[in-house]
Every structure is written in structure tokens, then in C-alpha cells.
Amino acid sequence: MNLILLDPAELDATGHAWLRDPRRLRHLREVHRATPGDELTLGIVDGAMGRGRLLHLDEAGARFAIERLDQPPPAALPVHLVLALPRPRMLARSLEHVTALGVKQITLLHTRRVEKSYWQSPELGAAKVREHLILGLEQARDTRLPQVTLEKHFKPFVEDRLPALLTGRRGLLAHPGMPAPCPRGIDDDSVLLIGPEGGLIPYEVERLLGAGCEGIHLGERILRVETAVTALLARLF
Amino acid sequence: MNLILLDPAELDATGHAWLRDPRRLRHLREVHRATPGDELTLGIVDGAMGRGRLLHLDEAGARFAIERLDQPPPAALPVHLVLALPRPRMLARSLEHVTALGVKQITLLHTRRVEKSYWQSPELGAAKVREHLILGLEQARDTRLPQVTLEKHFKPFVEDRLPALLTGRRGLLAHPGMPAPCPRGIDDDSVLLIGPEGGLIPYEVERLLGAGCEGIHLGERILRVETAVTALLARLF
Numbered sequence: 113m114n115l116i117l118l119d120p121a122e123l124d125a126t127g128h129a130w131l132r133d134p135r136r137l138r139h140l141r142e143v144h145r146a147t148p149g150d151e152l153t154l155g156i157v158d159g160a161m162g163r164g165r166l167l168h169l170d171e172a173g174a175r176f177a178i179e180r181l182d183q184p185p186p187a188a189l190p191v192h193l194v195l196a197l198p199r200p201r202m203l204a205r206s207l208e209h210v211t212a213l214g215v216k217q218i219t220l221l222h223t224r225r226v227e228k229s230y231w232q233s234p235e236l237g238a239a240k241v242r243e244h245l246i247l248g249l250e251q252a253r254d255t256r257l258p259q260v261t262l263e264k265h266f267k268p269f270v271e272d273r274l275p276a277l278l279t280g281r282r283g284l285l286a287h288p289g290m291p292a293p294c295p296r297g298i299d300d301d302s303v304l305l306i307g308p309e310g311g312l313i314p315y316e317v318e319r320l321l322g323a324g325c326e327g328i329h330l331g332e333r334i335l336r337v338e339t340a341v342t343a344l345l346a347r348l349f
Numbered sequence: 350m351n352l353i354l355l356d357p358a359e360l361d362a363t364g365h366a367w368l369r370d371p372r373r374l375r376h377l378r379e380v381h382r383a384t385p386g387d388e389l390t391l392g393i394v395d396g397a398m399g400r401g402r403l404l405h406l407d408e409a410g411a412r413f414a415i416e417r418l419d420q421p422p423p424a425a426l427p428v429h430l431v432l433a434l435p436r437p438r439m440l441a442r443s444l445e446h447v448t449a450l451g452v453k454q455i456t457l458l459h460t461r462r463v464e465k466s467y468w469q470s471p472e473l474g475a476a477k478v479r480e481h482l483i484l485g486l487e488q489a490r491d492t493r494l495p496q497v498t499l500e501k502h503f504k505p506f507v508e509d510r511l512p513a514l515l516t517g518r519r520g521l522l523a524h525p526g527m528p529a530p531c532p533r534g535i536d537d538d539s540v541l542l543i544g545p546e547g548g549l550i551p552y553e554v555e556r557l558l559g560a561g562c563e564g565i566h567l568g569e570r571i572l573r574v575e576t577a578v579t580a581l582l583a584r585l586f
Contacts, residue, residue: 114571186569209576252570296533296584330583332423333489334351339446342576343583346567347533 113139115161115253116154116176117246123178129154129164131174140166140174154178155255161185185255189349190301192217192277194263196308197226198337200235204244206338211248211258213345221263225310231264270319277303283325286344287317288334290327294347304348306341350376352398352490353391353413354483360415366391366401368411377403377411391415392492398422422492426586427538429454429514431500433545434463435574437472441481443575448485448495450582458500462547468501507556514540520562523581524554525571527564531584541585543578 116136118129131137140146148166154176155161162181166174197220198206210218222231234240241260249255263269274283282300287307305320312320321327330343353373355366368374377383383403391413392398399418403411434457435443447455459468471477478497486492500506511520519537524544542557549557558564567580 208573212570212572212576213580214570251573254570333449333451333491335449336445336488339449339579342579343450346580346583 113143113250114153115250116152117250117255118154118156120156127178129176129178132172137174140169151179153253155185156181158256161253161255186214186253188216188256189214189345190299191215191349192219192281192303194219194221194303194305195341196221196223196306197230198308199230200233202338203235206341207241207244208248208251209338209342210345211245212252213342214252214254215345216256216258218258219261219263221266221269223266223308223316224313225308236262266316270323274323278324283323285317285320285325285327286330286340287312287327288329290329292326292328294328294330294344296347298348302348304344306337306344309337350380350487351390352487353389354487354492355391355393357393364415366413366415369409374411377406388416390490392422393418395493398490398492423451423490425453425493426451426582427536428452428586429456429518429540431456431458431540431542432578433458433460433543434467435545436464436467437470439575440472443578444478444481445485445488446575446579447582448482449489450579451491452582453493453495455495456498456500458503458506460503460545460553461550462545473499503553507560511560515561520560522554522557522562522564523567523577524549524564525566527566529563529565531565531567531581533584535585539585541581543574543581546574
């Protein structure tokens with residue numbers, strides 16, 4: 113937690129912020145070892161970042177005086193990530209990684225080799241997803257929450273939504289065996305598509321290339337989704 | 350498990366391989382849904398890769414006929430990774446990520462902000478470490494086990510071992526606030542040094558720069574060690 117990310121509802125009219133959730137209170141006590149008078153980095157969800165002074169901390173809550181809120185959050189990556197829905201534990205970690213790296217648009221997509229049961233996972237609940245996004249923002253010192261969209265059917269996504277997503281953007285399909293190595297250091301507005309653990313099936317690859325995506329690869333090593341997504345984003349941008 | 354990685358002791362004189370451990374047997378049954386007659390990708394620890402045919406599979410064991418072992422493992426990354434010892438769970442995952450990415454030399458280093466208790470973690474036992482390296486190799490289809498060295502004291506490492514490590518290699522110290530952005534797509538033999546969750550202290554940064562390392566950064570976002578290490582390797586090589 114390199115930033116205390118405040119919900120606007122946690123601010124009162126006097127410029128004070130109240131934290132009451134056990135997770136952050138524990139972190140303040142045990143990791144920051146914070147005591148009243150300490151100045152800490154704060155931010156408002158979807159707003160600015162700055163500094164606050166801890167006025168009070170006990171088991172029930174922490175109160176901060178906002179000293180200033182004058183810094184913009186760091187730049188976002190110019191990418192919309194389309195990720196075949198990973199298994200629940202991998203999803204949780206992948207959301208944290210990509211949020212920390214600065215992704216702001218995430219589509220979770222069904223493909224043939226995504227287990228249907230993954231769509232029933234409690235990890236996909238809005239509150240759970242938000243938890244992982246918040247952890248990613250707190251880690252990276254960012255305030256802007258990514259938007260997460262669920263696409264439970266491949267065909268309507270490819271036919272109805274992908275063409276609009278690709279308008280004015282560079283489509284990149286990361287898939288083993290594609291002809292081009294992953295480009296380095298681009299600054300194009302992009303859509304990056306990544307298949308599931310078992311890979312995309314040939315029909316899916318064909319449809320995505322047909323929609324205008326470039327096929328790219330990371331070499332002959334087969335990486336777990338959470339490793340691949342971090343490696344791709346770090347190499348591309 | 351994209352490769353069945355065989356210990357030389359699992360081969361018999363007739364060119365057959367016997368697997369008896371529950372983890373891989375379960376994976377063969379439940380994920381591969383393997384049945385006798387199937388051909389699978391095999392490799393020998395620190396040796397070649399090839400194909401084997403499953404002859405027999407039950408609760409107690411699997412027997413393969415090695416069909417051929419004629420492929421070299423994928424190229425290694427030209428880097429010796431020096432990582433401040435992460436907390437145990439992060440260590441386990443980081444070992445898997447970096448092994449999958451092709452790192453072959455790993456030094457785990459004590460620095461001021463590494464909790465002393467981490468050195469007592471069962472995750473640091475040779476068998477546990479080997480387990481994570483094997484998982485990384487199985488994932489990436491590689492056979493060559495990384496070497497892991499423990500350096501429990503910072504000063505003797507910097508003074509006595511680092512100069513030799515840096516001979517003929519490019520030293521890269523990844524640390525927030527360093528002057529140069531992380532270079533992209535290099536092919537120099539390198540030593541990459543990464544600090545702990547709480548960061549290196551100024552004295553440590555000074556000593557490492559003094560030993561000849563270039564200071565590099567990944568931007569203003571603060572990343573978890575396991576995200577940072579993957580991002581750095583993917584951007585550098």
C-alpha cells in the first residue's frame with residue numbers, strides 16, 4: 113500500500129478523511145507503523161493524489177487531515193486489454209498486475225478453452241474485482257480505476273464489439289506461433305488480446321486476425337497468463 | 350505442465366521412463382487426460398527435449414517409451430539475477446516466473462529491508478526451491494535448472510563477489526528514481542539487481558553504483574517484486 117486510496121465517501125466537509133476498514137487499518141499499524149503526526153501519500157478514487165497527516169489511529173478508525181491534493185495520477189497505458197478469462201486465482205493476480213502497470217480498460221472474454229465454471233467464480237463479483245483493482249492502484253500509486261467488461265460469448269464480441277474497439281487502434285493478438293515478435297516501445301493506441309491457458313483454437317485465431325489484429329509472439333517459451341500479460345505490457349509500452 | 354521433465358534417475362536401461370509422483374500423475378490424468386498411446390513432450394533435467402509415448406498409466410505410476418530426444422532446450426537469458434530475498438510467497442512465484450522466462454543464475458541477497466525471518470522460511474529449503482524451478486521449467490518447456498545462490502550478508506557480497514560477477518558483464522540496478530529508463534532489447538551479458546519490497550537504502554544504492562552498476566528505472570509506478578522482475582526481464586531482453 114504505497115498510497116492510501118480514499119473513496120470520496122470517506123471525506124468529510126472539513127477536509128478530513130476517515131478510514132474504518134480493518135485491512136487498511138492493519139496495514140497502517142503493522143507495515144507503515146504509522147503514528148499521529150506522520151505524513152502519508154493519499155489519493156481520491158478517480159481523482160488527484162497528494163499528502164495527508166495522520167491525526168488519530170486506533171482499532172476502530174484512522175483520521176487524516178488532507179494537506180494537499182495537487183498531483184495528477186501517473187499516465188495510463190494506451191491499451192485496452194482483452195484477456196480470455198483466466199482461472200479464478202490467476203484472474204485475481206492478473207488484475208492486480210495489469211492495474212499496477214497502468215491498464216485502464218479490461219475485457220474478460222470467453223473462448224473455447226475457458227472452463228465454463230470460471231464464469232461462476234465469486235472472484236468475478238463486482239466487489240471482488242474492485243478489491244483487486246484497488247490493490248493494484250494502491251501498489252502503483254494510481255487513483256484511476258480500470259473498467260472491467262465481461263464478454264461471455266466469443267462470436268458476438270468478435271462480430272459486434274471488436275470492430276468498434278479496433279477503430280483508430282492497433283490490434284495485437286499475442287499467440288504462440290504467430291509470425292512477428294512482440295514489438296518494443298510502441299506508443300500506438302492499442303487493443304491487446306491474450307488467449308487462455310490452453311490457447312485459442314485455430315478458428316478463434318482466424319477470426320481475430322480477420323478482424324484486423326496483427327499476430328505477435330513472445331518466443332518459444334510458453335508462459336503462464338499472469339507472466340505473459342506482464343511481459344507483453346512491459347515489452348510493448 | 351507443457352513438458353514432462355524427467356530426472357535421469359527416472360529412466361531405465363530399456364529407454365523407458367517411469368513417473369511415480371502424485372503431482373505429475375494427477376496432472377496427466379486430470380489436465381492432459383492422457384491415455385496409453387498418447388505422444389507427449391518430454392525432457393531430461395539439464396538435457397535434451399523430445400517426445401515419448403505413454404504406455405501405461407494408473408494410480409501408482411506412468412510408463413513412457415522415449416521416442417526421441419533430439420531438441421535442445423530454448424535459449425537462456427544472458428542475465429544473472431540478483432534479487433533481494435522476497436517474502437516467502439512472493440519468492441515462490443518469482444522463482445517460477447523468472448525460471449519460465451529463461452533466467453539461469455539467481456542470487457538471493459540480504460539487504461537492510463529484507464526481514465531477517467525470511468531467511469528461516471521453509472520456502473528457502475533446497476527441495477522447495479527446486480520444486481518452484483521445476484514448475485517454471487515445465488511451464489516454459491525448458492530443461493536447464495537455474496542455479497540459486499544465497500547471500501545472507503550484503504557487504505561481503507558487494508565487496509568480494511560482485512566485482513567478479515560484473516567482469517565482462519553489464520551491471521543494471523533497477524531502483525525507483527534512478528536516472529535512466531530501463532533499456533530495451535539489449536543482448537549484453539548482464540547482472541540485474543533488484544531491491545526488496547521496501548526498497549534499497551541509500552547506502553546500498555551507493556555501494557552498488559560504486560561497484561559499476563548503471564541505475565535504471567521502470568517509471569513512476571511502484572511495482573510488486575514479482576511484477577517488476579517480469580517487466581524488467583521482458584523489457585531488457
